[in-house]
Amino acid sequence: MKELIEHIAKALVDNPDQVEVREIAGERTVVYELKVGPGDIGKIIGKEGKTAKALRTIITAASMKSGKRAVLEILEP
């Protein structure tokens, strides 16, 4: 999952080197904190939040395989 988030984020931003994903695992939930470089946050959020919403949808879908609920937190740089 971490790899998927990293992969998508890096493909969307201007500065892929500054993409960081941190995984915080709980018992039933895993939180993924996504950090991008300054100026790239808009690329992750998208118009009217469309890209962030799509990213969350995919992460929720992909987490069905693992059985743990995945939550994405997009951090402000």
Place this chain on the structure above:
Amino acid sequence: MKILTVEGKTREEALKKALEELGASEHEVRVKVVEEGEDRVVLEVGIKAEEVKLIKEVIEGFIKSMGTTGGVEVIEREGVYYANIVTGEMDSILIGKAGKNLEAVQHLLARMIHKRNPKIDVVIDIAGYREKRERFLRAKARAFAEEVKRTGIEYIFEPLPPSFRRVIHLELAGKEGVRTYTIGEGDLKKVVIAPKRRR
């Protein structure tokens, strides 16, 4: 990657210019009509093999990062690419309920491809789901349009994602006697086929 924008008096003239400059033959290129006037045609011409390679790279990277296996087939239709993804085990998950997850996959992959080349338009499908569903919705739209015309009673579709709603609107756009509109909000938007009011 070379994508040309060429101008000519006719489509043939513009295309010939592009093919000469690219050193390619007609079946090797993707042609998109940007502008078509009476004595001026503007085309955008790109090399299919290069563009397909880029699309495949992006999609294969996406499949791999999900930790699954699979492949993608890419074809070109009238200037737009159609990419059908087939994975070992993720197909139904990636399609989602009523194609909801497919819409998200479409949005993200299109953004990722645009980032590499903003001129490449691609429609994403998973295991042929979109194609089958669109064909079904077009047939359903036509059948219910007749029903609405006959009875004068509106027909309301089930909630559908934007790209599927567009298919219905387009299918009935020029149709006599009926009009279409959308009701609802967000994920619950539905297309309505209504009788056209006589004036």
